[in-house]
Amino acid sequence: MTQAQLAQGHAPLLAVRDVSVVFGGIIALNGVSFDMHQGQILGLIGPNGAGKTTLFNCLSRLYQPSSGDILMEGVSILTRPPHKIAEIGIGRTFQNVALFPNLSVLDNVRVGTHARTSSDIISDSLKLAWIRRTEASVNKKVHEILDYLDLEDVAHSIVSGLPFGTQKRVELARALAADPKILLLDEPAGGLNHEEVYVLGDLVRKIRDERRITVLLVEHHMGMVMSTADHVVALNFGRKLAEGTPSQVQADPDVIKAYLGSKDQ
Amino acid sequence: MSAAEEVVTEAPAVEAVPKRAMTLGYGTSLVVLAALILTPLFVKNFVIFQMTMLLIYGLAVLALNILTGGSGQFSLGQSAFYAIGAYTTAILMEHFNVNYALTLPVAGVICFGAGFLFGQPALRLSGIYLALATFALALAMPQLLKLGFLEHWTGGVQGLVVTKPDAPFGLPLSQDMWLYYFTLAVSIGIYIASVNLLRSRSGRALMSIRDNEIAASAMGVNVALYKTLAFGVSAGITGIAGGLGAIAVQFVAPDGYTITLAISLFVGMVVGGVGWLPGSIVGSAFIIFVPNIAEGISKGLSGAVFGVLLFLVIYLVPHGARQVALVAQQLTAKLKRN
Ligand SMILES: Nc1ncnc2c1ncn2[C@@H]1O[C@H](COP(=O)(O)OP(=O)(O)O)[C@@H](O)[C@H]1O
Ligand SMILES: [Mg+2]
Numbered sequence: 160m161t162q163a164q165l166a167q168g169h170a171p172l173l174a175v176r177d178v179s180v181v182f183g184g185i186i187a188l189n190g191v192s193f194d195m196h197q198g199q200i201l202g203l204i205g206p207n208g209a210g211k212t213t214l215f216n217c218l219s220r221l222y223q224p225s226s227g228d229i230l231m232e233g234v235s236i237l238t239r240p241p242h243k244i245a246e247i248g249i250g251r252t253f254q255n256v257a258l259f260p261n262l263s264v265l266d267n268v269r270v271g272t273h274a275r276t277s278s279d280i281i282s283d284s285l286k287l288a289w290i291r292r293t294e295a296s297v298n299k300k301v302h303e304i305l306d307y308l309d310l311e312d313v314a315h316s317i318v319s320g321l322p323f324g325t326q327k328r329v330e331l332a333r334a335l336a337a338d339p340k341i342l343l344l345d346e347p348a349g350g351l352n353h354e355e356v357y358v359l360g361d362l363v364r365k366i367r368d369e370r371r372i373t374v375l376l377v378e379h380h381m382g383m384v385m386s387t388a389d390h391v392v393a394l395n396f397g398r399k400l401a402e403g404t405p406s407q408v409q410a411d412p413d414v415i416k417a418y419l420g421s422k423d424q
Numbered sequence: 425m426s427a428a429e430e431v432v433t434e435a436p437a438v439e440a441v442p443k444r445a446m447t448l449g450y451g452t453s454l455v456v457l458a459a460l461i462l463t464p465l466f467v468k469n470f471v472i473f474q475m476t477m478l479l480i481y482g483l484a485v486l487a488l489n490i491l492t493g494g495s496g497q498f499s500l501g502q503s504a505f506y507a508i509g510a511y512t513t514a515i516l517m518e519h520f521n522v523n524y525a526l527t528l529p530v531a532g533v534i535c536f537g538a539g540f541l542f543g544q545p546a547l548r549l550s551g552i553y554l555a556l557a558t559f560a561l562a563l564a565m566p567q568l569l570k571l572g573f574l575e576h577w578t579g580g581v582q583g584l585v586v587t588k589p590d591a592p593f594g595l596p597l598s599q600d601m602w603l604y605y606f607t608l609a610v611s612i613g614i615y616i617a618s619v620n621l622l623r624s625r626s627g628r629a630l631m632s633i634r635d636n637e638i639a640a641s642a643m644g645v646n647v648a649l650y651k652t653l654a655f656g657v658s659a660g661i662t663g664i665a666g667g668l669g670a671i672a673v674q675f676v677a678p679d680g681y682t683i684t685l686a687i688s689l690f691v692g693m694v695v696g697g698v699g700w701l702p703g704s705i706v707g708s709a710f711i712i713f714v715p716n717i718a719e720g721i722s723k724g725l726s727g728a729v730f731g732v733l734l735f736l737v738i739y740l741v742p743h744g745a746r747q748v749a750l751v752a753q754q755l756t757a758k759l760k761r762n
Contacts, residue, residue, distance in 0.1 A: 273632075
């Protein structure tokens with residue numbers, strides 16, 4: 160490897176720098192810092208209320224950190240409005256599935272391509288030739304993703320009627336449709352049974368390997384994080400408790416204490 | 425050969441359901457279109473006039489449907505945009521001698537602008553608060569039209585008389601008949617454009633906002649922009665309907681555009697089925713003809729009778745004409761199978 164390639168590999172894709180978030184009296188995040196590198200699956204763990212979702216919402220620009228910075232490829236994202244996050248390559252799923260319930264699976268995933276396409280209401284109303292071409296390429300991409308995630312059978316179904324596990328895959332499909340560089344998955348295993356959880360873990364690794372997408376995986380299912388992530392950050396009460404390889408973090412006495420001290424695991 | 429035929433007839437069955445969610449199938453569309461084209465040839469001028477109004481209110485209901493069914497925003501202020509469109513047409517025709525057909529795009533553009541601007545403050549409001557703000561707009565409009573310093577243009581309380589156009593190129597059509605076909609052509613154009621819009625990237629953006637704003641914005645949808653665009657488009661179409669209405673009625677006056685009109689359009693949307701564009705014409709028929717029926721049943725209590733009829737419809741088919749169409753579709757499918 161050349162020096163330049165090495166340097167490239169070491170510059171973080173996403174850098175969270177000393178981020179704090181305060182809600183009224185509650186300090187939801189307290190000076191959290193970590194880096195994410197291209198191709199990594201970073202597991203973010205911590206008991207309920209540790210601040211994981213809050214961090215995600217900072218990355219999606221739904222919450223404004225009271226201090227600190229978040230850099231994507233070296234550039235701060237904190238001046239961007241929420242709808243300009245998808246276009247820089249940050250995609251996400253939500254802890255409690257946030258699909259468009261009255262739309263079909265196809266249309267949900269088509270909305271995922273919004274940030275990667277353009278149109279205006281006049282051309283759309285007149286269905287001009289260039290709009291038809293864009294739609295054709297959108298459809299091609301969407302069907303490729305539905306096929307990849309085994310969703311073709313339900314492509315035309317309205318999502319609100321689908322089982323929870325399927326809805327989670329639709330959300331993943333929608334996120335992939337935006338060609339993200341980083342995929343933020345907020346508790347993707349929630350509500351899944353034991354076997355489904357490990358299938359999902361494999362899928363996340365497959366997505367990273369085949370689509371070269373860096374993944375930030377929030378999970379409180381320890382087993383899944385430990386078998387899926389390459390690198391783990393543990394949060395508790397808004398502070399970073401530990402960081403390292405899955406086995407290092409698992410053996411960390413503070414982490415063990417935090418997890419024993421909370422009922423849920 | 426027979427295998428190929430099977431594939432052809434089988435294929436749409438899978439595709440059809442969701443694609444038709446907002447529109448009609450080709451067959452049904454053609455039947456409706458044929459009825460709209462042929463009926464005027466067999467009826468009296470007054471009925472033709474009523475059919476023209478059916479199309480005009482149908483457009484206004486469709487416009488509200490794009491706003492509410494498409495983007496999830498409520499409006500009780502559509503009468504205001506209808507009035508702006510009507511006055512634009514009337515003023516251009518009577519003060520500036522502009523051809524009636526050319527006044528319509530102007531009315532559309534002006535109302536698009538008005539709707540887009542109104543959509544800006546409306547962004548901060550949602551649900552019932554937005555309904556209230558639009559209600560205020562509807563209340564204010566008739567009084568604004570009576571303002572003294574506008575009287576030279578608007579005709580004040582008296583309003584303006586509009587000249588009904590003759591059929592062009594010496595076509596042997598009565599004025600009513602010509603205006604009907606003209607309105608039909610405009611309506612078909614707007615209907616097709618609306619269907620295209622709702623099925624496009626922009627339409628999906630609107631519906632994603634309706635369903636989940638936060639997720640929509642995470643997908644890159646500029647929520648504020650699309651919400652105001654929805655207001656603009658809705659107001660623009662309503663304005664064109666208003667312009668056509670002014671030509672058909674041959675008269676504009678402030679008291680023709682009160683909150684009652686806005687509420688009627690709202691009723692029309694609900695009866696037709698929120699979010700189902702073809703239902704717009706059914707809703708329009710309801711608000712035009714059911715009051716007459718109610719009056720036929722009891723002159724003194726026509727309002728109460730209308731209320732009871734409306735209540736019955738909402739109670740029996742809460743999703744309006746859309747629900748009736750779905751049931752009919754399922755029944756015919758069953759009959760075909762047997
Ligand atoms: N919008 C909010 N307003 C007030 N408090 C919040 C808000 N979001 C999160 N919190 C608080 O911040 C803390 C961290 O929550 P969260 O990030 O959801 O935790 P996790 O996802 O790790 O379970 C909790 O104490 C929670 O109550
Ligand atoms: Mg959470």
